[in-house]
Amino acid sequence: MQRVIVVGAGVIGLTCAVRLLEAGHRVDVLARDLPLETTSSVAAALWYPYRALPQDKVTAWARTSYAVLSRIAAPSDLGGDPESGVRMLPGTEVFAAPTGDPWWLPAVPSLDRTLDLPDGYRDGWAFTSPTADMPVYLAWLAGRVAELGGTITRLNLSALPVGRGPVVNCAGLGSRLLGADRSVVPVQGQVVYVEQVGLDRWWLDGSGPTYVVPRGHDVVVGGTDVEGEWSRTPSPEVASQILARAARLVPELRGARVLRHKVGLRPVRPAVRLERIGDVVHCYGHGGAGVTLSWGCADDVVSLLS
Numbered sequence: 001m002q003r004v005i006v007v008g009a010g011v012i013g014l015t016c017a018v019r020l021l022e023a024g025h026r027v028d029v030l031a032r033d034l035p036l037e038t039t040s041s042v043a044a045a046l047w048y049p050y051r052a053l054p055q056d057k058v059t060a061w062a063r064t065s066y067a068v069l070s071r072i073a074a075p076s077d078l079g080g081d082p083e084s085g086v087r088m089l090p091g092t093e094v095f096a097a098p099t100g101d102p103w104w105l106p107a108v109p110s111l112d113r114t115l116d117l118p119d120g121y122r123d124g125w126a127f128t129s130p131t132a133d134m135p136v137y138l139a140w141l142a143g144r145v146a147e148l149g150g151t152i153t154r155l156n157l158s159a160l161p162v163g164r165g166p167v168v169n170c171a172g173l174g175s176r177l178l179g180a181d182r183s184v185v186p187v188q189g190q191v192v193y194v195e196q197v198g199l200d201r202w203w204l205d206g207s208g209p210t211y212v213v214p215r216g217h218d219v220v221v222g223g224t225d226v227e228g229e230w231s232r233t234p235s236p237e238v239a240s241q242i243l244a245r246a247a248r249l250v251p252e253l254r255g256a257r258v259l260r261h262k263v264g265l266r267p268v269r270p271a272v273r274l275e276r277i278g279d280v281v282h283c284y285g286h287g288g289a290g291v292t293l294s295w296g297c298a299d300d301v302v303s304l305l306s
């Protein structure tokens with residue numbers, strides 16, 4: 001067992017840190033942004049393989065993560081933790097035209113075609129998916145790191161700290177610098193948080209994209225998908241468009257009180273990079289699916305270091 005430095009304290013860095021600690025390594029996480037300041041804290045966060053490739057690996061990572069997240073979401077007498085912010089929620093993805101099965105179908109235990117669709121939609125499928133209230137879940141992951149003896153330190157690095165043992169690069173978009181990788185680009189996503197209006201299922205129309213993910217006290221309503229845009233300033237016009245699209249999908253949202261706005265930059269890459277080069281394991285470029293792929297990728301990172 002060795003000392004491993006994990007760079008990045010988003011969902012990928014923290015999940016890798018947990019799995020490495022569980023495998024018996026000593027782990028120190030170094031990050032410019034602490035968990036609640038990361039892109040990960042903005043995620044909706046629905047288990048759903050979105051804007052991440054390649055399909056075969058993404059399906060396998062997503063399948064593993066589905067299983068782990070559903071265990072975490074289980075009641076405490078079944079080994080879950082109600083304080084984790086993760087819960088299983090039924091929901092529906094809708095389409096304007098008849099659609100074939102999703103390529104990631106093997107990653108979900110079951111998925112049913114449904115005709116119970118909002119106006120204007122002609123196809124859809126329903127399945128139960130893990131969802132995470134990210135500020136709560138990231139704090140829970142950070143707590144696991146601490147419980148297992150790991151540390152998290154704020155540090156803005158100008159290069160990966162190589163030369164003192166293995167390093168796991170989970171810097172997301174920061175890998176443009178730390179991994180000298182210009183192929184990872186921002187895909188901006190804006191979300192609006194509105195008051196809970198009694199919703200107990202998620203909805204997704206990928207064409208907007210438009211999504212509605214209820215949490216305990218509020219509802220995350222999205223979204224946008226703007227490639228190459230670096231701004232993290234929410235736009236009031238875009239927020240109005242998001243709310244109008246969402247209200248067409250879920251009419252109960254009409255008139256819901258807006259609580260706040262956020263923008264995050266998804267780290268999109270032609271393919272997720274998960275490989276070992278010497279003492280460095282790169283694990284970044286999870287696009288719109290970092291939560292969805294986190295546990296599967298963390299297992300592979302541990303394998304690359306054993």
Ligand SMILES: Cc1cc2nc3c(=O)[nH]c(=O)nc-3n(C[C@H](O)[C@H](O)[C@H](O)COP(=O)(O)OP(=O)(O)OC[C@H]3O[C@@H](n4cnc5c(N)ncnc54)[C@H](O)[C@@H]3O)c2cc1C
Pocket residue numbers: 007008009010011012013030031032033034035038039040041042043044045046047048155156157158170171172173174175177178188189190191222223263264265266267284285286287288289290291292293
């Ligand atoms: C609006 C929106 C909605 C989303 N919804 C979902 C969803 O429903 N489901 C889902 O699975 N995913 C979703 N995502 C995608 C998900 O948020 C990302 O895939 C995920 O956050 C990537 O995690 P990460 O840990 O790789 O990166 P980040 O969370 O960005 O963390 C990167 C870490 O690296 C650190 N770092 C970077 N550069 C340096 C440096 N030079 N020195 C030190 N540290 C550095 C950062 O400070 C940070 O700690 C969504 C994203 C957005 C924006």
